[in-house]
Structures are given as C-alpha cells and as structure tokens.
Amino acid sequence: MNNLQRNKIKDKAFKYFGVTCTFFGIFILGVFLFGIINDGVSRINWDFLTNLPSYRPKKAGILTAWTGTLWIFGLTAIFAIPLGIAAAIYLEEYGKKSWFANLLEINITNLAGVPSIIYGILGLEIFVRLMGLGGSLLAGSFTLSLLILPVIIVATREALKAVPLTTRTASYALGATKWQTIWNLVLPASLSSIITGVILALARAVGETAPLIVIGALAYVPFVAKTPLDEFTVMPIQIFNWISRPQHGFTINAAAAIIILLAFVFVMNGIAVYIRIKAKKKSH
Amino acid sequence: MKSIKEKVIESILFACALITVLTTLGIIWVLLSESYSFFSEVSLGEFLTDKEWTPLFSQKHFGIMPLVTGTLLTTFIAICVALPMGLTIAVYLNEYAPKGIRKTVKPILEILAAVPTVVYGFFALVVVTPFLQSIIPGLSGFNALSPGIVMGIMIIPFISSLSEDALAAVPKTLREASYGMGATKLQTSFKVLIPAASSGIIASVILALARAIGETMIVAIAAGQQPRLTFDPTVPVETITTYIVQVSMGDVPHGSLEYKTIFAAGITLFALTFLLNNISFWINKRYQQKYE
Numbered sequence: 001m002n003n004l005q006r007n008k009i010k011d012k013a014f015k016y017f018g019v020t021c022t023f024f025g026i027f028i029l030g031v032f033l034f035g036i037i038n039d040g041v042s043r044i045n046w047d048f049l050t051n052l053p054s055y056r057p058k059k060a061g062i063l064t065a066w067t068g069t070l071w072i073f074g075l076t077a078i079f080a081i082p083l084g085i086a087a088a089i090y091l092e093e094y095g096k097k098s099w100f101a102n103l104l105e106i107n108i109t110n111l112a113g114v115p116s117i118i119y120g121i122l123g124l125e126i127f128v129r130l131m132g133l134g135g136s137l138l139a140g141s142f143t144l145s146l147l148i149l150p151v152i153i154v155a156t157r158e159a160l161k162a163v164p165l166t167t168r169t170a171s172y173a174l175g176a177t178k179w180q181t182i183w184n185l186v187l188p189a190s191l192s193s194i195i196t197g198v199i200l201a202l203a204r205a206v207g208e209t210a211p212l213i214v215i216g217a218l219a220y221v222p223f224v225a226k227t228p229l230d231e232f233t234v235m236p237i238q239i240f241n242w243i244s245r246p247q248h249g250f251t252i253n254a255a256a257a258i259i260i261l262l263a264f265v266f267v268m269n270g271i272a273v274y275i276r277i278k279a280k281k282k283s284h
Numbered sequence: 285m286k287s288i289k290e291k292v293i294e295s296i297l298f299a300c301a302l303i304t305v306l307t308t309l310g311i312i313w314v315l316l317s318e319s320y321s322f323f324s325e326v327s328l329g330e331f332l333t334d335k336e337w338t339p340l341f342s343q344k345h346f347g348i349m350p351l352v353t354g355t356l357l358t359t360f361i362a363i364c365v366a367l368p369m370g371l372t373i374a375v376y377l378n379e380y381a382p383k384g385i386r387k388t389v390k391p392i393l394e395i396l397a398a399v400p401t402v403v404y405g406f407f408a409l410v411v412v413t414p415f416l417q418s419i420i421p422g423l424s425g426f427n428a429l430s431p432g433i434v435m436g437i438m439i440i441p442f443i444s445s446l447s448e449d450a451l452a453a454v455p456k457t458l459r460e461a462s463y464g465m466g467a468t469k470l471q472t473s474f475k476v477l478i479p480a481a482s483s484g485i486i487a488s489v490i491l492a493l494a495r496a497i498g499e500t501m502i503v504a505i506a507a508g509q510q511p512r513l514t515f516d517p518t519v520p521v522e523t524i525t526t527y528i529v530q531v532s533m534g535d536v537p538h539g540s541l542e543y544k545t546i547f548a549a550g551i552t553l554f555a556l557t558f559l560l561n562n563i564s565f566w567i568n569k570r571y572q573q574k575y576e
Contacts, residue, residue, distance in 0.1 A: 011468040018376025021369050025440050026392055029399075032407050039410075086300035094294055095301070104301055106565070107308050113491070113561035114554065115498025117525050118311060120532070121550045125314040129538070146307050153304070179293045200398075207400025210500035210525065214532045214546075236402040236501075243406050243505055251410060258403050269398055273391060 033262075040255030048256060053220055053238070057249025062257050064221045065238035068137070069206060069264075071225055072234055075141035076148070076205050081198055083145065084152030091153070092160040093182055112150040119147045120214025128215050135216030138228040143211050148201040155197020159190035192279035196272045203268040207261070209236035235261045315554055318547035325541055331548065337511040337527075339545045340534070346545070348552055350511035354521035355553075358432045358503050359496040361517060365436025366492055370443025371485065375473045377444070378451040390445065397441045405505030408434040413506060426508030426520035435502050442492040443485075450484025451477050483567050490564040494557045500525035524553045 051061020091108075095101035123143030133139040163186050171181040187194075212234060219241035221233045235257060242254035323331070326346045334347025373393070377386045413430040417423045454477050462472040478485065500523075508520025509530050522530075528546045536542045 007468045007471065011470040014470045015376070015380050018372055018380055021372040022376055022381075022389055022393075024369065025373070025396055025437065026389075028437055029392075029396060032411065035411055036403075036406075083300050083303060086297045087304060090294075090297035090301040094297060104304060108304050109565055110558065110561055111304060111307060113494055113557060113564075114311065115500070115525065115557055117498065117500045117528055118315075118550055118554055121528070121546065122307070122311050122314055124532075125318070126310055146303075149304060149307070177290050179290050203398065207398075207402070209400070209402045210504075210529060213529055216532070219533075236400055239402050239406065240501065240505065243402075243409060254406055255410075258406060261400060262403065265398065265400060266395075269395065 036255050036258050036262075039252060040257075040259050043252050043256035044259065048253075052222055053233075057247055057253055060242075060250075060253055062235065062238055062260070064224055065233050065235045065257065066260065067224045068217075068221070068232040069234045069261075071137050071228070071232060072141050072144065072212075073202060073206055075137060075228060076144045077198075077202055079141060080145035080148050080152060080201070080205075084149050084198070084201075085156050085194060087149070088153045088156035088160065089182060089187075092157045093178070093186070108150050108153055112154065116147055116208055117210040117214060119143055120211030122146070123211060123215045133229070135218065135231050136229045137225055137232045139215050140212050140217055140232060140234075141228075143215055144205040144208060147208065147211060148205050151201040151204065152198055155201065156190075156194050159193030159197065160186060162193065163189045192275050196276045196279075199268050199272040199275075203265050203272070206234075206268070207236060207265055209234075209240055212237060213240075235264075311554070315547055315551040318544055319551045322541070322544035322548045325544075326548075335513050337522075339542050340531075340536075344541075346548075348524075348549065350513045351522060351524045351527055351549060352552065353513055353515065354428070354503075354507070354511065355497055355523040355525070355556075357428045357515055357517060357521060358435060358507060358523055359493060361429060361432025362435035362439060362496040363489070363493060365433050366439045366443050367489060369436075370440045370488075370492075371447055371478075373440070373444040374447035374451055374485075375478070378448050379469045379473050379477070390448075393441045393444060396438060399438070401438070401499060401501040402505070404434050404438055405431070405502045408502055408506035420518065423518045424508075424520055426506065426510075427518050428507055428521050429517040431502045431506040432517065434506070435496050435499055438499075438502070439492040439495055442495060443488050446488030446491065447481070447485045450481040450488065453484065454480045483570060487564040487568040490560050490567070494560040494564070497560070498525065498553065498557050500529060504529045524549050528553075 048061050049066070050063050051059060052063055053065075054060040091101060091104060095104070120143060123139060123146070127133050127139035127142045128135060131139075133142075167185050167189060168181055171185050176184070217237055218231055218233055219237055221231055223230075225232045239254050239257045239261065242250040242257065245251075331346055331348055333349075334345050335349055336345035336347050337350045338345045377389065381389070408431045412434055413423070413425065413427070416427075416430055417425075420429075423429065451473075458476055458480055459472060462476045467475070503523045504526040507523060507526065509522050509526060510520040511522040511527070512519065514521065527549050531542065531546045
C-alpha cells in the first residue's frame with residue numbers, strides 16, 4: 001500500500017468519525033428526550049397541572065410552578081425588551097465612534113460571559129435587600145432582565161446592522177430626522193430578526209434556575225402569586241426540588257414537569273426559527 | 285422643536301445603554317464590599333492556602349481550594365468531552381458535509397445549548413450516573429465524572445459552531461493551494477485550516493471553559509455537596525457555584541460570616557470567568573484583524 005492509498009483511507013475514516021460525532025450529540029438528545037417522556041408522560045394529567053405542591057408525590061402538582069413561570073416570563077419581557085432594544089439602538093445608531101461607546105461594547109461582551117449565579121448575587125443585594133423587594137416576582141424578573149439584556153442587545157444590534165445603508169440615506173434625503181428614520185424605516189425592516197433574538201433570550205430566562213434560588217425564590221409555595229410583590233416558585237426550581245428528593249415518585253414528577261418545561265422552551269425556539277426562516281424567504 | 289425631541293429621545297436611549305454599565309459596576313461593588321467585610325474576619329492567606337472549606341460546620345475552615353479544584357475537575361472533564369467532539373464536528377461540517385446537512389445539523393446541535401441546565405442535571409443523575417456505575421464499580425452516587433460528561437455534551441455547540449465559523453473564515457486561497465498540492469481533505473483540515481484558524485478555535489474553547497466554570501445546576505444536582513481537595517472523578521465534590529446554591533437554600537442569617545462566604549466564593553468565580561472571557565475576547569480581536 002502506498003502513501004496515497006493510506007492517506008485516502010485515513011480521509012475516509014475521518015469522514016465516518018465526523019458523521020459519528022455529529023450525530024452522537026443528536027442521538028444523545030434523542031435518547032434523553034425519549035427516556036424522560038417514557039418516565040413522565042403518564043404522570044401528566046389535569047390534577048398534576050392544577051394541584052398545589054405536596055409532600056406526597058402522587059398528590060403534588062405544578063400549579064404554583066407554572067403560574068410562577070408565566071409571571072416571570074411576562075414581567076421579564078416587559079422590562080427587558082424595551083430596555084434591550086433601546087440600548088442596542090443607541091449603541092448601533094448613535095454612539096458609534098466615541099470612546100464611551102467602545103467601553104460599552106467591551107462591557108456588554110463581558111456581561112454576556114458572567115455566570116448566571118453572579119447575577120443572582122447582584123439581585124440578592126440590590127433588589128432583594130437594598131430595594132426591599134424580598135424574594136418577590138419583581139426581584140426575580142429584575143434579576144433575569146439584567147441577565148438577558150446582553151443577549152437582547154447583541155441580537156438587536158445584528159438585526160439593525162443588516163438594514164442597508166440606502167434605506168437610511170433615502171430617508172435622510174427626504175428630510176426625515178434620525179429618529180424618524182429609525183422608527184419608521186430601520187426598526188420595521190429589522191423587526192423579525194429582533195423578535196427572533198428576543199424570543200431566544202426569553203426562552204433562556206424561562207429555563208434559568210440558579211439566580212432565582214440565590215435571590216430566595218422558594219421551593220415550596222402553597223399559593224398562586226396574585227401580585228408582582230408575592231413570593232414565587234418557577235418550573236426549574238420545582239424540578240430541582242423534586243430531583244433532590246430520594247423517593248422515586250418525585251423523580252417521576254420531575255420527569256413530568258421537565259416534559260412541560262421543555263415543551264414550552266422548544267415551542268419558543270421553534271417560533272423563533274420559524275420567524276427567521278420566513279423573514280429570510282421574504283428578503284430574497 | 286424637532287431637535288429638542290431628537291435630543292430627548294437620544295438621552296433616553298443613552299440612559300438604557302447606561303444600565304449595562306451600572307450592572308457591571310453593581311456586580312463589582314456588591315462582590316467587593318461584601319468580600320471586604322469577609323476578609324476583615326478571615327485572612328486572605330487562610331482563604332487561599334487552607335485545604336478545607338467548612339464554613340457551615342462548628343469547626344470552621346475557610347480554604348477556597350477544595351471548591352476551586354471541584355470546579356476545575358468538572359470543567360476539565362467537560363472540555364475533554366467537548367473539545368474533540370466539537371472540533372471534529374466543526375471540521376466535518378466545514379470540509380466534508382454536503383451543504384444541506386450543514387444547514388440542518390447546525391441548528392439542531394444548537395438545541396443542545398438551549399435545553400435548561402436543570403434538565404441536564406436530571407439527565408446526569410438519573411441516566412448517566414447509573415449507567416457509569418454499571419461500568420465503574422466503585423463510582424459513588426454523586427461524582428465529578430457524570431456531571432462533567434453531561435456538561436461537556438451541553439457545551440459541544442459552543443465549540444463546534446464558533447470553530448466552524450473560524451474555519452470557514454480561512455481564505456479560500458490557502459485551502460485551494462493545499463488541494464493543489466494533492467493533499468486530502470483530512471490533511472488540509474489539520475495541517476492548513478486548523479493552524480490558520482487556531483486563534484478563533486482557541487477563543488471558542490476558552491469561552492466554553494468559562495461557561496463550564498460558571499455552570500451551576502448540573503453540578504449542584506449530580507456532583508454532590510462535599511468540598512473535597514481531590515482530582516478523583518469518582519467521589520463527591522463541590523464546585524464554587526454549588527456552594528453558593530447550597531448556602532442560598534439554607535437558613536444562614538443575613539450579615540453573618542457564613543452569609544458573607546458566598547460573596548468570597550462569588551468573587552473567586554467572577555475573577556476566573558472574567559479572566560477567561562477577556563483572554564477569549566482579546567484573541568478574537570487579534571484574529572479578526574489578521575484576516576480582514
């Protein structure tokens with residue numbers, strides 16, 4: 001066998017190794033989803049969705065957890081979306097060249113890399129103690145808003161960058177001001193990409209556990225939150241609590257709750273991808 | 285009138301952007317001020333050199349080392365899984381895979397990073413640990429190995445996506461020159477493309493490292509809560525992040541020394557990830573200048 005043949009064989013071997021590695025990740029994901037569905041799907045019924053937490057696994061439900069997650073989702077969206085988009089517009093359209101803009105840019109890159117649990121510590125000191133909000137929904141959603149702000153800003157900036165310069169210059173030529181141009185032309189043109197980024201960021205917030213544990217969200221809340229100042233729990237914390245218990249019944253409950261959490265997160269990701277694909281088709 | 289409105293809008297937008305700076309300042313202020321009062325009671329020397337971490341026991345020791353080794357051990361295992369897999373996937377998608385496969389596989393792989401980490405924790409504890417126990421007899425129910433592997437699977441897309449971008453950014457002429465010399469795809473990938481894209485690949489690995497160091501739920505669920513100065517992957521360990529969760533779930537009174545330990549642990553974690561993120565940022569910046 002000469003060198004050439006040997007190299008060709010090595011090349012082929014690597015190709016199959018590459019295929020194996022690529023599909024290994026997807027395979028694991030499949031095994032894992034199948035296992036969880038197998039464990040938990042029979043546990044999902046109306047009582048499971050509408051029961052309060054209980055120390056008996058068969059009676060325990062996720063009513064407080066999923067309502068808490070919806071609260072956190074809604075409040076975080078209200079705070080983080082306008083803030084993130086506004087900050088991104090400033091960075092991309094206004095303060096592009098100053099040294100301060102440069103500093104902001106480095107700062108946001110850094111914030112995106114800060115572990116989520118550190119945001120929990122920040123929220124604990126600032127929102128829970130200093131502002132006196134306690135372990136409330138408001139403190140939780142403020143904390144998560146800061147956590148996903150860098151994600152929304154980065155995605156929005158990418159979207160704004162993709163709007164062609166001609167759109168802007170045409171608007172200026174007609175005498176529009178900078179803000180009129182942004183509001184009437186740039187934002188509508190980049191809307192679908194911005195929405196995609198925002199949805200992905202919110203999906204991340206819904207799955208977060210650690211920062212909410214640090215700010216004092218409880219594992220056991222015997223009532224449904226009625227105002228943003230109420231104490232709360234969320235799906236990931238309920239799941240964590242159930243996983244930590246030795247009884248097998250709670251493991252089943254955890255699997256059932258995971259199915260519902262994953263369904264929510266995947267649907268959001270699916271919507272984001274769908275909007276992205278649709279927008280791409282339109283622009284061609 | 286128009287210009288006043290424009291100015292007002294610009295100031296509002298500026299104020300929103302400023303919040304990101306306040307967040308950073310807030311993090312640094314909170315960590316420094318609380319750690320300062322921690323270090324006025326515990327010496328920095330003890331913190332860095334003591335071999336035990338037992339702030340919640342009656343016999344208190346405040347050595348951060350066991351938490352750091354726990355963090356580094358799980359992170360190391362994760363990288364041992366994610367680096368070869370991620371890089372192989374990147375090379376395969378970039379050089380071998382048909383365009384259709386690349387387009388479908390990349391978003392599917394990115395789902396791996398979108399799954400909530402508490403779900404991975406469940407996977408590690410309920411599926412991977414029992415499986416590993418059937419292969420490795422002495423494996424404890426909580427250990428560094430299982431969450432390390434699962435964390436590695438989670439960060440594969442970080443490495444594969446960013447490395448693929450770096451490989452794709454290598455100028456076409458380099459690739460064509462290599463093929464022109466009669467090199468195979470494999471030779472071109474490993475002898476030409478990877479060296480040329482090395483800074484981008486290194487940056488992606490460092491980013492994945494930072495992510496693994498800061499990861500909380502997988503290790504909190506599956507690695508145990510016993511700070512232990514060891515590099516043995518089969519016994520329970522505790523990471524910095526797990527310790528912060530453990531204290532947060534307990535009834536430690538506000539303002540006590542035990543309470544302040546989470547800030548000392550937090551600042552250690554922050555320093556580690558801050559350093560790694562900046563190295564990655566810096567390498568990436570240099571690399572961009574090289575090819576544009």
